[in-house]
Amino acid sequence: MQTVEDFLRRKFWGWGYQAGPLDDTLTDTFVDFLRTTTGMEASPPLALPDRESIPLPDPRFPLPSAWENWITSDKEIRLHHCFGKSYRDSWRCAHGQFDNPPDYVAFPNDEEQLSELMVFARNNRISLIPYGGGSSVVGGIEPPKRTSSGGVITVNMLHFNKVLEVDTQSRCARIQAGTYGPDLEQQLKPHGLTLRHFPQSFEFSTLGGWIATRAGGHFATQYTHIDDFVESVRVVTPRGVIQTRRLPGSGAGPSEERLFLGSEGTLGIITEAWVRLQSAPEYKASATVGFKAFEHGVEACRQLSQSGLHPTNARFIGRGEALFMGLGDGNLDILILGCESSTFPVTQKLKDCLSIATACGGINLSEPAASGIDNQRDDKADTWKQAFITVPYLRDELVRRGLIVETFETAITWDKFEHFNARILAAAEHAIERLCGKGFVTCRFTHLYPDGPAPYYTVMAQGNGTDDLQRWDEIKRAVSDVIINEGGTITHHHAVGKDHREHYLRQASPLFISMLENAKTSVDPEQILNPGVLLKSPESRTN
Numbered sequence: 023m024q025t026v027e028d029f030l031r032r033k034f035w036g037w038g039y040q041a042g043p044l045d046d047t048l049t050d051t052f053v054d055f056l057r058t059t060t061g062m063e064a065s066p067p068l069a070l071p072d073r074e075s076i077p078l079p080d081p082r083f084p085l086p087s088a089w090e091n092w093i094t095s096d097k098e099i100r101l102h103h104c105f106g107k108s109y110r111d112s113w114r115c116a117h118g119q120f121d122n123p124p125d126y127v128a129f130p131n132d133e134e135q136l137s138e139l140m141v142f143a144r145n146n147r148i149s150l151i152p153y154g155g156g157s158s159v160v161g162g163i164e165p166p167k168r169t170s171s172g173g174v175i176t177v178n179m180l181h182f183n184k185v186l187e188v189d190t191q192s193r194c195a196r197i198q199a200g201t202y203g204p205d206l207e208q209q210l211k212p213h214g215l216t217l218r219h220f221p222q223s224f225e226f227s228t229l230g231g232w233i234a235t236r237a238g239g240h241f242a243t244q245y246t247h248i249d250d251f252v253e254s255v256r257v258v259t260p261r262g263v264i265q266t267r268r269l270p271g272s273g274a275g276p277s278e279e280r281l282f283l284g285s286e287g288t289l290g291i292i293t294e295a296w297v298r299l300q301s302a303p304e305y306k307a308s309a310t311v312g313f314k315a316f317e318h319g320v321e322a323c324r325q326l327s328q329s330g331l332h333p334t335n336a337r338f339i340g341r342g343e344a345l346f347m348g349l350g351d352g353n354l355d356i357l358i359l360g361c362e363s364s365t366f367p368v369t370q371k372l373k374d375c376l377s378i379a380t381a382c383g384g385i386n387l388s389e390p391a392a393s394g395i396d397n398q399r400d401d402k403a404d405t406w407k408q409a410f411i412t413v414p415y416l417r418d419e420l421v422r423r424g425l426i427v428e429t430f431e432t433a434i435t436w437d438k439f440e441h442f443n444a445r446i447l448a449a450a451e452h453a454i455e456r457l458c459g460k461g462f463v464t465c466r467f468t469h470l471y472p473d474g475p476a477p478y479y480t481v482m483a484q485g486n487g488t489d490d491l492q493r494w495d496e497i498k499r500a501v502s503d504v505i506i507n508e509g510g511t512i513t514h515h516h517a518v519g520k521d522h523r524e525h526y527l528r529q530a531s532p533l534f535i536s537m538l539e540n541a542k543t544s545v546d547p548e549q550i551l552n553p554g555v556l557l558k559s560p561e562s563r564t565n
């Protein structure tokens with residue numbers, strides 16, 4: 023189970039452990055590949071931030087001395103809690119801009135300590151930032167600006183790390199919110215059960231973070247969002263504890279736990295949840311299909327999503343991204359198909375999925391055996407999986423070498439997709455060309471619903487090491503405006519945080535936002551919880 027020592031083995035300036043899976047050769051190869059394919063030039067890497075030479079401002083207020091064994095102002099720990107893991111975060115780390123740390127970091131051991139912290143924060147107007155794994159990519163755990171807050175304590179939920187109860191009859195478990203993905207699965211394994219919620223950030227994110235952000239796992243159809251698995255939640259708020267009832271379903275008014283799904287630390291600190299589990303899959307099979315025309319792949323995805331076959335994986339990757347992921351030569355859009363089951367062989371199901379894909383113009387690129395035998399994996403699915411793990415490490419290295427690398431994501435109904443996608447790509451390409459000269463944007467689908475896909479875009483562009491954040495902000499604004507104006511959502515699974523707040527407030531109806539602000543005021547009257555995330559801080563609401 024993750025300890026504070028494990029936590030400190032991670033980089034304070036980027037993704038993952040200090041001893042990650044990347045070596046410089048891999049980065050150099052990728053940089054060479056980028057140069058030859060796109061003309062983008064990397065600079066020599068910036069030196070890694072040196073913890074000793076980074077100045078940190080002193081804490082602005084004293085704490086009760088009895089708390090010293092669970093709250094700290096230790097420099098290294100505060101450095102780890104300055105940023106999440108977006109491009110903006112990675113860039114500021116690479117450039118040593120650690121000027122806005124929390125004053126303290128708390129590691130509460132139980133709900134009593136959490137409640138004490140809330141009383142202290144209410145009495146002293148201190149902001150509290152709930153913190154799971156810190157993998158937010160939307161400014162969700164970044165302290166408010168020092169000028170706009172009296173003081174900040176980041177609340178790291180690391181010690182809430184246990185599976186407390188397993189109800190094998192109903193196939194559910196009561197799990198503490200600070201439990202990291204691998205620890206959660208390890209504790210469920212002896213029961214033969216799994217949550218099967220695998221976001222790309224699985225290794226470094228927690229159940230509480232997933233619930234607070236409505237995270238999406240990597241399975242492409244059916245159970246995708248953590249929402250589907252949450253049976254009930256327990257939340258400590260500044261006004262007391264809310265425990266929702268365990269029910270398989272209920273029609274009794276608006277759902278209580280739904281209000282906390284996606285609340286992003288603004289309504290309370292989730293301490294535990296009952297979640298629905300599944301049996302581990304016994305049967306697996308995967309295959310890869312190539313498309314000469316992007317729109318044929320889109321049509322295959324639409325038909326698959328409405329077929330009732332529910333492939334576990336149906337990852338459609340545009341040819342540009344496929345090329346960079348090592349999947350082919352850039353002439354085909356790639357669809358990776360996978361079927362899994364704990365009870366039934368899936369060979370026939372995969373064949374049926376393949377029939378749909380090939381009838382839409384797809385070319386089956388798998389060895390014949392891969393589409394015919396249970397538990398046979400297609401090697402392209404493995405290439406994809408490996409890239410999925412390595413890419414976040416690579417991103418930090420590319421940022422240190424002066425390149426702009428970031429993703430954005432959304433969802434839209436099938437009827438609008440073609441126009442929507444074209445408008446997004448045009449806006450991104452135009453902004454990249456105007457601001458950076460060289461660069462590109464690629465598209466893939468992360469999730470398929472019967473009524474529409476969740477497209478995910480990756481931008482890589484030439485940086486100059488000086489005003490890259492402003493240039494990225496302009497690119498991001500251009501695409502976000504299109505997303506909102508064309509009827510999409512500002513986020514399908516990355517959450518709102520501070521970065522998407524402006525567009526979220528344009529997406530949601532004003533009356534709903536007013537209801538949400540009132541809900542916040544009733545549980546958090548002094549507005550101590552994560553100010554500026556999701557909703558505007560009270561002082562700026564009239565602007």
Ligand SMILES: Cc1cc2nc3c(=O)[nH]c(=O)nc-3n(C[C@H](O)[C@H](O)[C@H](O)COP(=O)(O)OP(=O)(O)OC[C@H]3O[C@@H](n4cnc5c(N)ncnc54)[C@H](O)[C@@H]3O)c2cc1C
Nearest residue numbers: 154155156157158162221222223228230231237238287292
């Ligand atoms: C490389 C990478 C890959 C990613 N892949 C995915 C992906 O596949 N799918 C996906 O959905 N997201 C993904 N993300 C985004 C991120 O991992 C998710 O938003 C994740 O759910 C955050 O979990 P966390 O535990 O790290 O939370 P944090 O980053 O610590 O916090 C996120 C938000 O939740 C709040 N919060 C955290 N814990 C609690 C709690 N116990 N109670 C109340 N509020 C809380 C925080 O205040 C903050 O607002 C990815 C991020 C990175 C860097």
